[in-house]
Amino acid sequence: MTTPESAPDQPAPPQPAGSQPAGWGEPPRYGQYAPGYDAAAQAAPEQPQYGTAPGTPATGQYGQSQYGQYTPGGPVPGYRPLADKPGIVPLRPLSLGELYDGAFGAVRHNPGVTLGLTAIVVVVAVAIGTLISIPLITWFTDLFGSLFAEIGADPALDDMGFTQDMLGVTYGSAIGTGILLTLASPLAMGVMAISVSDSVIGRKITVAEAWARVVKRAWFLIGFSLLSMLAGLVAYAVAIGIAVGLFAIDPVLGAIGAFLLLAAILVGGVWVFTRVALIPPALAVEGGGFWATCQRAWKLTRGTFWRVLGIYLLTSVILGFIAQIVAFPISLVLGLFAVLGSGVGLAISYGVTYVITGAMSVLFLGGVMALLYIDTRMRREGLDVQLQAAAAAAADK
Structure with missing residues (x-):
């Protein structure tokens, strides 16, 4: 002993008088x-x-x-x-409250990047998407008009808002603006992840620096988004093909098969989505190759699956609730344009809605996921030691 x-x-x-021993x-x-x-x-x-x-x-x-x-x-x-909290969060494994507080703290610490640059990316994407959606709206409106003319108009559908103009605007805006926003969101998320990673150690980067860093990883971020969309489409196409084949053999077998396939797609989709949830911030922050970074981020969620899934779902529910409150005044404007029958006005109103919901998603959800990525690395890889050293180096400058 x-x-x-x-x-x-x-x-x-x-x-006293400066006679302290060295060290x-x-x-x-x-x-x-x-x-x-x-x-x-x-x-x-x-x-x-x-x-x-x-x-x-x-x-x-x-x-x-x-x-x-x-x-x-x-x-x-x-x-x-060193100080336990040199930046927006303590440099140790984080609680749920600290993740949310850090997401808001990232916006307060560097509003020029988190609010300014991310908003510019979202607004430009929605503006281009709105211009693309205008001819799509005309095409879908004519398509649904021809369909309603063949099957006959139903007053009940008109009372519910299922008119050819409303359906045309809905599908046209969803395809035009939705695709552009899907491609731009990874860039905005990357900007948020880069800003958060520096705010964690108390460093404040400029807008030019954040943009220069995210541009270097832009194709990785956009490529991952496209690959995710392609994988989802392929999975649904295969499931529909199998279901159609089973229905051709026997209707009962087809119904059972369709139910099982739907359940498999739902469970499998949630599992895959959770395992790749930390890949976007990893692609933005780390400097490795595409596949090497994806493999590393995939392994990070091993053993932390339910924590990552739970935090993402809870954050999404909170965002959805807030978005409903914010979007309510806009829905009144949408109703006014619907009464006036202005397709362009409806497209612009949808674009404004996309800007608000997209910006909220990027700011809060992007900040939470970036901090969750850092938190997972601190738990599994001891990243807090490296962050302490980086915080000390940043404080000396």
């Missing part, structure tokens, strides 16, 4: 020991007796050490740790 004589020597107390109060560098630290005692500590906590002194009451003594494994004499 450890005796008082074997305790490491304490450093001399600070002397007092300075944190040891990586791979070095602080003054007074007994490396040999730490390398081969004595095996404690059963029921005795490691580092318990031989004298004194159980669980207590004598005043002025240090126990092996405790705080290193002369070591002054």
